[in-house]
Amino acid sequence: MSLFDDDFYSSKVSRKAKRDLQSGHSRGNKWFSGVRNQKHLQLVILSSVTTVIVMTVLYGLIFGFNPSSKSSNLDLSARAVQASDHIRPAVVSIINEQKFSLGLNGGVLEQDSDEGGIYRETGVGSGVIVQKDKDYAYIVTNYHVVASAHRVKAVLTTGEQREAEVVGLDQITDLAVLKMKAAGIDQVAEIGDSSSLRAAEFVMAMGNPLGMGESITFGVVSVIRETVPVSLGQNGMLDWEQEVIRVDAAINQGNSGGPLVDLNGRVVGINSMKISNFGVESIGYAIPINNVMPIVGELIEQGYVSRAYLGVYMLDLQQYWNRQELDADGSDGEGSLSLPKEVYEGIIVLEALGPAKEAGLQYNDVIVKLDDTKVGSTRELRKYLYNHKRIGDSIVVHYYRGNELREATVTLGENIPEE
Incomplete structure (x- = not known):
């Protein structure tokens, strides 16, 4: 017999107690298992949501996602459609018309000719409306689209044709601006960066x-x-x-x-x-x-773009040498040049006007350097002139007259186009 002979203190467990304990343990297991499964489900859901959020943020960082942009949730095709719809009313077609003399073999007339004739379409292009005031809508197009036109028309997306007037031309950048009546023009293109x-x-x-x-x-x-x-x-x-x-x-x-x-x-x-x-x-x-x-x-x-003006009609020296090789008699329309043997590149002056003429440059002078920059072609001369010089600046022209290297200081003018 133990010291404590009652079941409360005894280490022994009665059969009834065992049955009750086993029954309670079984019920507890079911309850605990349900709680554990529920917590596991919540953890899975939370993990999935967190993963979606993290992936969305990473996508935005990589691809420029902008939550405030309505188009950010659109697919590529939908964005393209939306963008084209936005700008389409500002896009126009350009018709280049020239005046021809009457008759089956009628030729193109001079722009200031008073001779009777007929206008014919000689070219087509495109343009976009970028500015508007109370009177006119302004259209940007290419210089080469309208340069030779006697008359220009703009065709709206509605199919309406309107007379357009050339406001200004710039051959260097291949740009032109036209204007037409602003009445009925509601859309101006948005300019990007x-x-x-x-x-x-x-x-x-x-x-x-x-x-x-x-x-x-x-x-x-x-x-x-x-x-x-x-x-x-x-x-x-x-x-x-x-x-x-x-x-x-x-x-x-x-x-x-x-x-x-x-x-x-x-x-x-x-x-x-x-x-x-x-x-x-x-x-x-x-x-x-x-x-x-x-x-x-x-x-x-x-009506034009202001640029520094040197005042020379030019021909690349390399082009002259190429012509010399083709001419059997060794001469051409520019006349023969007498230059040092080491001079292979430069620009031949075909005619000196304005600032160049005032500084003493003459026909058949060969320009080889502007200030301290060598120039071997018309392209290089223009790049230096337009990118580094302004109207009124002085420029030192280094040139050959025959075998003699000379210098002339030219005060640059403004390239105001002729009417």
Whole structure:
């Protein structure tokens, strides 16, 4: 017998107590298991929600998610549709018309000719309305779209044709501004920021390709900033460089002058040209809108862009040597040059006007340096002049007259275009 002979203190457990304990333990297990399962479910749900939130934040950090933007939740196609709808009313087609003399073989008349004739469509292009006042809506297009036009028409997206007037032209940047009556024009394009573009960003080229009517092509920015040589005189001589955006969106004849648009419906460039050589696909170029708008302001204000003016008609010396090789008698229209053997590059003065003439430059002088910068071509001369000099500045021109190297100090004028 133990010291404590009652069940309360005894270490022994009665059968009844065992049965009661076992029964209670079973009921407790079921309750505890339910609680444990419920907590596990809550943990799974909380973990899933947390994962979704974290992934959303990471996606936003990587891809630029903006919770305040309505378009951030739209897919790519929907954003493109929304952007095109936003800008479409501001996009116009441009018709270039020239005046021809009457008759079956009638030729193009001079712009100031009083001779009777008939206007015919000779070219098509595109444009975009970027500014409006109470009287006029102003359209940006390319210089080459309207340069030879005797009369210009703008066609709205509604199909309405309106007479347009050339406000100003700039061949250097290949830009032009037109104006038409503002009545009934409700939409002006929103201007974007071309400096914020990124490679592989989606863009749309809008315009009037081949005169077929309104068109939209879709692609990406291939190169944010590229410099391409161009021929201002369309004569094969590369005498200028254009800063452009390269895109793979299709740009065809007639798209010129139309807007390059981002997926927010903002203009980030003006479609300008494409490479159409055999074997080349989807290489098009647009002028960055940040370069366009200052030019537009000057064209609207004064009809031309003010630049420093040297006053010379030029020919690349390298082009002269190429002609010499083709001429059997060793002479050409520019006359023979007598230069030191080491001079292979430079710019021949075909005619000196204004500031250059006043400083003493003459026909057949060969310019080789401006200030301390060597210049071997018309392109290099223009780049130095337009990028580093202002109207009224002095510039030291180093040139050869025959075998003698000379210098002349020229006070630069302003390139006011002739009427």
